Amino acid sequence: MMKPWMILTALVAATPATAQQSFAAPEGCEAVLTVQYKGCVMTNVWRCEADDPGDQWIALLTQAGVFSVQKVDAEFQWVEAYKVTGNQRLITPADDPASLTTLFDTQIDTWDFTLETDEGTERNVGYDLLTGETTEIDGEVLLNTEFQGRTIDGEGNEIDASNGRQFVSEKHRLFFFGESWPQDNPEQIIDMSPVEFIYPDEPGFFADLPKYECNEIDAGFQP
Numbered sequence: 001m002m003k004p005w006m007i008l009t010a011l012v013a014a015t016p017a018t019a020q021q022s023f024a025a026p027e028g029c030e031a032v033l034t035v036q037y038k039g040c041v042m043t044n045v046w047r048c049e050a051d052d053p054g055d056q057w058i059a060l061l062t063q064a065g066v067f068s069v070q071k072v073d074a075e076f077q078w079v080e081a082y083k084v085t086g087n088q089r090l091i092t093p094a095d096d097p098a099s100l101t102t103l104f105d106t107q108i109d110t111w112d113f114t115l116e117t118d119e120g121t122e123r124n125v126g127y128d129l130l131t132g133e134t135t136e137i138d139g140e141v142l143l144n145t146e147f148q149g150r151t152i153d154g155e156g157n158e159i160d161a162s163n164g165r166q167f168v169s170e171k172h173r174l175f176f177f178g179e180s181w182p183q184d185n186p187e188q189i190i191d192m193s194p195v196e197f198i199y200p201d202e203p204g205f206f207a208d209l210p211k212y213e214c215n216e217i218d219a220g221f222q223p
Helices: 004-013 100-106 214-220
Strands: 029-037 042-048 056-062 065-072 078-083 086-090 108-117 120-137 140-153 158-169 174-182 194-198
Touching: 029 174, 100 108, 100 120, 120 158, 120 194, 140 174, 140 194
Parallel strands: none
Antiparallel strands: 029 042, 029 194, 042 056, 056 065, 065 078, 078 086, 086 108, 108 120, 120 140, 140 158, 158 174
16 A cells, blocks of 8 residues: 555656765664665655664665655554655544554454645545555565555545555565556556565665666656
């Protein structure tokens, strides 16, 4: 349950001047995973001793630097996020909390939660569904999912509606990007699927630059 369509739109709007240029896990935290994706993005994942068990932090990086840092819990609820485009915090308790446990046990998880943002509240409603298929990428066996989601602002206006296919890992208890498209234009598919999973002591672990399809992204958004 991630929003690659809205993320990509925001990434295009971000500029190097508003993004950081280096990255490292904070003190007291353990770096655990780097994922390089298509679409010129990557993530670094870490865990911190001071957090609740199962909490993880995910940094999303572009060629411009760190775009966002997001904390998720063991159920992949979006606890808090710090982004170039503004900060977010989960309002608890959620009406229908996101739950990886429910998804793994029943093959479907619905969610209805609200984020407090710098611009007001955003309600997110939708579902994740396991398709029953798996995909192996760079040695990682991932469960295939389908999702549908809507984001509604505090005035009741729909600001995003998208569908897609993603991946989820029982081992990592994380979602990974896949393909997504706006509901009103299903032919406009964005593919941000994983390419590499990189662990400590492997080349490229906790890198600070994405490496796949970056020239294509640059070419596609030249004015």
